[in-house]
Amino acid sequence: MSGNTVTHQTTLPAERSGPTRDAAVAPNRAARELGLKRSEIDLAVRLGRIRTVPDDAGGGRRVPRDEIHRIRAADGFPEGLRAAVRTVGTTEGAAIMDVTKARFSRLARLGLLVPVKFYVNRYRAVVWLYLAEELRRFTADERNAALLKGRTPAALRDQLGEGVDLRPRNWRGRHLGFLLRQAADDPWARAAAVASLLDAAEVSDVVTDPYERSHLHRFWPAPAAHGSPGSPAAQLAEEIATAADQDEIDWLRSDLADAVEAARRQCPAPHTVPAQAGTGPAPHETAGPLPRETRGLPRETESREWHEAERQKPRRAESREPCETASREPCDAEQPGRLSGLFGRLWRRGF
Numbered sequence: 001m002s003g004n005t006v007t008h009q010t011t012l013p014a015e016r017s018g019p020t021r022d023a024a025v026a027p028n029r030a031a032r033e034l035g036l037k038r039s040e041i042d043l044a045v046r047l048g049r050i051r052t053v054p055d056d057a058g059g060g061r062r063v064p065r066d067e068i069h070r071i072r073a074a075d076g077f078p079e080g081l082r083a084a085v086r087t088v089g090t091t092e093g094a095a096i097m098d099v100t101k102a103r104f105s106r107l108a109r110l111g112l113l114v115p116v117k118f119y120v121n122r123y124r125a126v127v128w129l130y131l132a133e134e135l136r137r138f139t140a141d142e143r144n145a146a147l148l149k150g151r152t153p154a155a156l157r158d159q160l161g162e163g164v165d166l167r168p169r170n171w172r173g174r175h176l177g178f179l180l181r182q183a184a185d186d187p188w189a190r191a192a193a194v195a196s197l198l199d200a201a202e203v204s205d206v207v208t209d210p211y212e213r214s215h216l217h218r219f220w221p222a223p224a225a226h227g228s229p230g231s232p233a234a235q236l237a238e239e240i241a242t243a244a245d246q247d248e249i250d251w252l253r254s255d256l257a258d259a260v261e262a263a264r265r266q267c268p269a270p271h272t273v274p275a276q277a278g279t280g281p282a283p284h285e286t287a288g289p290l291p292r293e294t295r296g297l298p299r300e301t302e303s304r305e306w307h308e309a310e311r312q313k314p315r316r317a318e319s320r321e322p323c324e325t326a327s328r329e330p331c332d333a334e335q336p337g338r339l340s341g342l343f344g345r346l347w348r349r350g351f
Contacts, residue, residue: 024062111166120233187263192219215269
């Protein structure tokens with residue numbers, strides 16, 4: 001997938017058809033013009049079958065007009081594209097492969113069938129979906145005949161007995177491929193794609209510079225919506241999207257370190273805070289260390305939280321000592337040449 005914005009030539013001002021943004025349309029409109037469901041076009045984009053470009057106005061990805069024309073001109077449109085993105089669950093997938101649902105599930109847990117998406121149903125169970133086209137290819141391959149009929153090989157049975165389930169890991173691998181295609185040639189976006197599959201503690205351990213972590217979060221890919229934020233479905237989806245096996249974590253940590261090093265060479269993360277209305281460090285000055293409790297957060301958030309903490313700190317009680325004021329000057333009782341007490345007040349009134 002390309003990250004280059006499609007542009008169009010302009011001649012006279014009166015002949016301009018609109019801004020560059022008009023050269024591409026939103027996914028919803030592209031789905032209508034192609035006669036596809038929104039879920040179908042989203043999956044086609046994830047699989048790299050439909051090219052998208054970033055929105056100049058920061059509104060997400062868009063489908064270029066010339067890409068829509070290319071898809072329409074393809075042979076077998078739209079049936080061919082619909083067939084390529086058709087997904088099935090366990091029951092329909094087993095029917096396509098002519099195996100039992102139990103055997104289909106075993107092949108999927110062993111990682112031989114790779115899910116392309118998932119959702120959490122109302123019973124909080126994960127439902128994995130597979131590309132029907134891939135299941136047909138797997139069945140047609142003669143090398144897989146022994147897996148479809150007869151007894152499962154002993155080595156695979158041992159893995160199943162140990163509780164192996166590679167479906168989440170295989171989905172993460174496929175998802176990472178999609179994120180990297182979307183990132184195109186942006187080094188920080190590619191690093192953020194890798195980091196999004198790791199736990200926050202792992203990311204902090206690899207990317208030790210808080211300014212680089214803050215910059216990394218600017219490119220963080222938006223997670224897929226699975227229920228309302230904080231709901232059991234959303235929490236379960238977050239667990240699936242986070243690497244769990246140690247070898248997978250080590251592999252992603254290594255890739256993240258390499259990606260950040262490449263990004264650091266091409267475009268170092270900013271370590272300065274612009275001066276605002278005479279406050280803060282000058283543009284050429286490096287900002288001071290981040291507060292411990294807000295490290296890893298964007299700089300704007302850190303500043304707000306630090307000032308809020310300062311504002312909420314209890315004020316030191318004003319000194320009530322009889323001979324000390326805010327200017328730390330001696331009060332009247334200690335100043336030479338002055339009368340104090342009742343006699344002094346009477347003397348000043350002329351008595």
